[in-house]
Amino acid sequence: MSQTQYPCAGCGANVEFAPGTNVLKCPYCGHETVLQQTGARVREHDFLQFTSLPRKPVATLAKHVFVCRNCGAQTESESISDRCRFCTAPVVAELNAQELVVPEAVLPFVLDKRALREALGEWAKSRWFAPSGLKKVSEAETAKSMYLPHWTYDSRTVTDYQGQRGEHYWVTETYTENGETKTREVQKTRWFHASGTVYYDFDDVLVTGTTKVTQKHLDELEPWPLPDSQAYRPEYLAGHETLRYDVEPETGLENAKGKMRPVIEAECRHDIGGDEQRVDNMHTQYNDVTFKLMLLPVWIACYLYAGKTYNIQVNGVTGEVAGERPYSALKIAMAILGALLAIAVIVGIYVATKR
Structure with a gap:
């Protein structure tokens, strides 16, 4: 398997993409190499044409075997970019379009470690009833x-x-209440058959291409600034792990249709009009379907508390945080006790004023 490493022009060590910049930076001597414009553009691929091409299911593909040019060690990984397990040098696989769908776009990291600490700090401080250790x-x-x-x-x-x-x-x-006859206005609904045709164009319906992360938390990181994405180039991956997709494009399209359905139903309801609507059935044709694979940046953090690991995800561009959190039984108990004491005081004052 072919791979790429980027040696520093200053000291020869391997450089990494620096979040929030357009440079590859050496973590040792600090030398920076500016990424020059390539003129590459993000392309959409015709889905029907793609499905007619010969391709191996991703589940049958072997792991990448990285041979580090820094220390010579071999590292097996399903990721398309990773670090040498021995010297931590960043390595990036050169992808074979005959086997895998090659990414068309990447949304580069903006948050560095310092900005990540700030985002996590604000998130931790805003968690009610969290243990102090959070x-x-x-x-x-x-x-x-x-x-x-x-x-x-x-x-x-x-x-x-x-x-x-x-x-x-x-x-x-007309109704009777306490022996008295009264009247009231009551709303009723008349229902009429409705049918029609609605048209809606979807653009960049986003579907996760991996099952290795918590989907609920990943959904909470939206929205993503997709217009800021760049044409794929392996330099953006240097120093950051990149998961290989394990959701096939065909499965992804079905998931995308699931996201499209409520939007289409809302269009049908709008077309029906009236005060209320019922949509009994819909038949949708999906025309001119195009797709692409893109890479989105996420910081993955873990927090160990009381023997349990809690996972946290951070949007690598916006700093949005989502994840699990522990609860402090002591803080909850103290809050309940405080509330009971406050109620007791209020009741005591009320009783005293009535004497």
């Missing part, structure tokens, strides 16, 4: 910077629907 999570010394694979899908959809339009009207009802 503030240690802001140290983030063991945090890993990772690019996670995502699919994006575009499609021009045409949907034929059948449903019902509800129109409200009011009737006067």
Whole structure:
């Protein structure tokens, strides 16, 4: 397998992409190499054409075997960029388009370790009833910077629907209350058959391409500034781990359709009009489907408390934090006790004023 390492022009060590910059920086001597513009553009791929090409399922592909040019050690990894297990030098695989879908775009890291500590510190301070030790999570010394694979899908959809339009009207009802006859206005709904066709164009519907991270937390990191993404180049990966996708493009498209469905249904309801709507069925054609693979930056941090590990994810551009957190039983008990004491004081004052 081919691989790439980037030696420092100053000392010969391996350089890494520096978050928030456009340079490869040496972690030892500090020498910087500016990434020159290549003129490459982000392309969308025709999905139907792609499915007709010969391709190996990603689950059948062997691990990458990196041979470090720094120390000569071999490292096996399913990631497409990683570090040598012995000398920690960054290594990046040169991808074979005959086996894997090659990324078209990458959203480069913006948050460095210092900005990460600040984001985690603010997150830790805002957690109610968290143990005092949670503030240690802001140290983030063991945090890993990772690019996670995502699919994006575009499609021009045409949907034929059948449903019902509800129109409200009011009737006067008579009722008896305490022996007295009264009237009231009651809302009713008349339902009418409705059908039609709606058109909606989707752009960059984002679907996670890996099952190795907690999806719930990853969803909480949205939105991503996708317009800031750059055409893929391996230099952005140097010094950061990059997971290989394990969700095939076909599965990703079905997941994308699941995201499109509520949007299409909302368009159907808008088209039906009236005061209420029912959508009984929809038949959608997905035309001109295109897709691409892109890499999004995430810091992965862990926090150990009471023998349990809590995972935390941080958006590598916006600093949005999502993850698990422990609760302090002592703080919760003290809060409950404080609330009970406050209620007792209020009741005591109320009783005293009534005497």
